Amino acid sequence: xxxxxxxxxxxxxxxxxxxxxxxxxxxxxxxxxxxxxxxxxxxxxxxxxxxxxxxxxxxxxxxxxxxxxxxxxxxxxxxxxxxxxxxxxxxxxxxxxxxxxxxxxxxxxxxxxxxxxxxxxxxxxxxxxxxxxxxxxxxxxxxxxxxxxxxxxxxxxxxxxxxxxxxxxxxxxxxxxxxxxxxxxxxxxxxxxxxxxxxxxxxxxxxxxxxxxxxxxxxxxxxxxxxxxxxxxxxxxxxxxxxxxxxxxxxxxxxxxxxxxxxxxxxxxxxxxxxxxxxxxxxxxxxxxxxxxxxxxxxxxxxxxxxxxxxxxxxxxxxxxxxxxx
Amino acid sequence: xxxxxxxxxxxxxxxxxxxxxxxxxxxxxxxxxxxxxxxxxxxxxxxxxxxxxxxxxxxxxxxxxxxxxxxxxxxxxxxxxxxxxxxxxxxxxxxxxxxxxxxxxxxxxxxxxxxxxxxxxxxxxxxxxxxxxxxxxxxxxxxxxxxxxxxxxxxxxxxxxxxxxxxxxxxxxxxxxxxxxxxxxxxxxxxxxxxxxxxxxxxxxxxxxxxxxxxxxxxxxxxxxxxxxxxxxxxxxxxxxxxxxxxxxxxxxxxxxxxxxxxxxxxxxxxxxxxxxxxxxxxxxxxxxxxxxxxxxxxxxxxxxxxxxxxxxxxxxxxxxxxxxx
Numbered sequence: 301x302x303x304x305x306x307x308x309x310x311x312x313x314x315x316x317x318x319x320x321x322x323x324x325x326x327x328x329x330x331x332x333x334x335x336x337x338x339x340x341x342x343x344x345x346x347x348x349x350x351x352x353x354x355x356x357x358x359x360x361x362x363x364x365x366x367x368x369x370x371x372x373x374x375x376x377x378x379x380x381x382x383x384x385x386x387x388x389x390x391x392x393x394x395x396x397x398x399x400x401x402x403x404x405x406x407x408x409x410x411x412x413x414x415x416x417x418x419x420x421x422x423x424x425x426x427x428x429x430x431x432x433x434x435x436x437x438x439x440x441x442x443x444x445x446x447x448x449x450x451x452x453x454x455x456x457x458x459x460x461x462x463x464x465x466x467x468x469x470x471x472x473x474x475x476x477x478x479x480x481x482x483x484x485x486x487x488x489x490x491x492x493x494x495x496x497x498x499x500x501x502x503x504x505x506x507x508x509x510x511x512x513x514x515x516x517x518x519x520x521x522x523x524x525x526x527x528x529x530x531x532x533x534x535x536x537x538x539x540x541x542x543x544x545x546x547x548x549x550x551x552x553x554x555x556x557x558x559x560x561x562x563x564x565x566x567x568x569x570x571x572x573x574x575x576x577x578x579x580x581x582x583x584x585x586x587x588x589x590x591x592x593x594x595x596x597x598x599x600x601x602x603x604x605x606x607x608x609x610x611x612x613x614x615x616x617x618x619x620x621x622x623x624x625x626x
Numbered sequence: 627x628x629x630x631x632x633x634x635x636x637x638x639x640x641x642x643x644x645x646x647x648x649x650x651x652x653x654x655x656x657x658x659x660x661x662x663x664x665x666x667x668x669x670x671x672x673x674x675x676x677x678x679x680x681x682x683x684x685x686x687x688x689x690x691x692x693x694x695x696x697x698x699x700x701x702x703x704x705x706x707x708x709x710x711x712x713x714x715x716x717x718x719x720x721x722x723x724x725x726x727x728x729x730x731x732x733x734x735x736x737x738x739x740x741x742x743x744x745x746x747x748x749x750x751x752x753x754x755x756x757x758x759x760x761x762x763x764x765x766x767x768x769x770x771x772x773x774x775x776x777x778x779x780x781x782x783x784x785x786x787x788x789x790x791x792x793x794x795x796x797x798x799x800x801x802x803x804x805x806x807x808x809x810x811x812x813x814x815x816x817x818x819x820x821x822x823x824x825x826x827x828x829x830x831x832x833x834x835x836x837x838x839x840x841x842x843x844x845x846x847x848x849x850x851x852x853x854x855x856x857x858x859x860x861x862x863x864x865x866x867x868x869x870x871x872x873x874x875x876x877x878x879x880x881x882x883x884x885x886x887x888x889x890x891x892x893x894x895x896x897x898x899x900x901x902x903x904x905x906x907x908x909x910x911x912x913x914x915x916x917x918x919x920x921x922x923x924x925x926x927x928x929x930x931x932x933x934x935x936x937x938x939x940x941x942x943x944x945x946x947x948x949x950x951x952x
Binding site for chain 1: 708
């Protein structure tokens with residue numbers, strides 16, 4: 301039976317909501333349940349289940365990894381939102397805004413421990429291997445988040461550093477999601493590597509678009525306020541490219557906005573976006589995203605799979621992430 | 627070769643400081659290294675190594691668990707200090723005070739991931755079992771911390787609830803430390819259970835004394851400011867017992883201090899301590915600590931060990947935790 305991505309998402313959501321019935325007896329449980337129930341694309345668990353299906357696996361063996369990945373991802377969101385002082389997520393109040401900061405710290409901690417608990421329900425002969433891949437990735441995600449925060453105080457971040465940061469913060473988890481699923485289907489090491497590379501390149505492509513949408517998207521469909529990165533002086537590709545491409549006058553104008561301690565937020569967002577457009581960074585970021593999307597598809601084409609339908613669907617998924625800008 | 631507890635501590639510290647040589651290349655690493663280097667009694671890793679030695683294990687097989695336990699414990703301290711707004715720890719600035727809050731959130735997260743990484747270096751046939759015990763305990767510690775915070779807003783916490791809270795927040799980790807070490811020495815399930823119970827009862831005894839010292843100790847030897855629990859309205863055994871034992875007038879005086887939003891901190895600490903003494907709660911808490919210490923020793927006496935010297939040392943250690951009040 302070949303399942304479509306939409307069916308895999310439905311299957312995962314059913315299982316997740318069944319799990320969440322056990323999360324209601326305390327404030328921490330409620331905070332975890334709240335964040336997971338306000339939606340999200342479930343990209344990581346779906347990629348995990350798809351990785352399993354590409355190699356004709358038993359979906360039940362991949363479900364523990366899928367749950368672990370979604371819990372882990374949401375743990376990082378709960379803590380990142382505190383660190384970024386974000387007030388909304390998926391169009392709803394963030395956990396530290398709706399509950400309080402202590403609940404978001406401790407709720408995140410518990411969510412992460414739960415992620416490991418789910419992972420441990422994997423087939424016992426696979427657990428040690430899945431655990432090592434999961435844990436290495438978890439560490440990389442933390443280091444990516446640290447780089448992201450460090451960049452806020454620097455004006456000399458290079459394109460390479462930026463790509464490294466988003467690779468760690470976002471993309472490796474996409475790759476590992478697919479790889480864990482594929483490994484539960486006992487794929488070959490070569491296929492495990494290719495499917496990881498596909499996910500990682502797709503993740504970079506995805507994050508570039510996300511950064512574009514943070515400045516040029518629509519608040520309603522994006523689920524977060526527009527301009528958050530600009531306010532926080534995030535060194536996204538838009539910013540780095542602009543600092544490189546603008547002429548001296550325009551560059552000093554941009555640097556002035558970065559250094560200002562007091563400003564009207566809407567004024568800063570408007571002015572910086574205009575400078576991004578003058579620099580052509582808004583187009584460059586889309587081109588770079590397309591470049592990584594192409595790499596992703598090349599990697600996907602390397603794998604041995606008889607499930608051609610799902611492979612085609614993954615190519616479409618990868619392209620649809622790009623289409624969010626249209 | 628029978629090692630003494632002090633030698634086990636030295637052995638652990640040597641290994642820990644060797645590990646920490648790898649923690650210097652980033653702010654997060656520095657925050658982790660800072661917290662681990664400002665000391666601490668290393669109780670949990672020492673108990674783990676002692677658990678291993680009680681059953682004639684190979685210390686190398688217990689070291690990954692010992693490192694995991696110390697990293698996990700310090701991860702909880704880093705986050706708890708944010709939540710409790712504590713400014714000092716072990717006589718030094720807390721991580722969020724010395725660095726900043728974001729570093730303490732993310733540094734704690736990374737420390738926890740590192741704990742799992744260390745644990746995964748255990749003998750492969752034991753890992754799954756050690757992991758499950760470790761993870762269950764990690765979850766209990768979070769739930770204990772949640773109960774502790776919830777109690778701050780309640781005046782009706784019972785003695786039973788308080789003992790349950792400190793069992794989860796502190797004591798289970800003592801028990802699990804000994805148990806993991808014992809399991810790396812492949813002890814019998816019965817012995818694993820007894821050594822866990824010994825550690826858990828010792829942990830309760832320890833926490834009761836810690837709560838006593840938080841109000842009646844000496845800031846210099848205690849390493850934290852005295853009266854922190856009183857300022858935060860922590861529902862310690864001292865507080866619960868006093869609310870139960872005081873007469874109506876005294877009780878309403880205590881409740882008044884609890885409800886006051888603005889006060890001179892030193893006035894509140896002095897007044898509440900006097901009420902604790904009038905209630906006899908300062909003596910009751912010591913008696914209860916002795917009671918749990920007695921249970922601990924009974925449990926320790928159930929185990930089958932040929933290492934009588936170490937067993938005697940553990941009894942002395944358990945009693946020495948009590949002696950901190952003298």
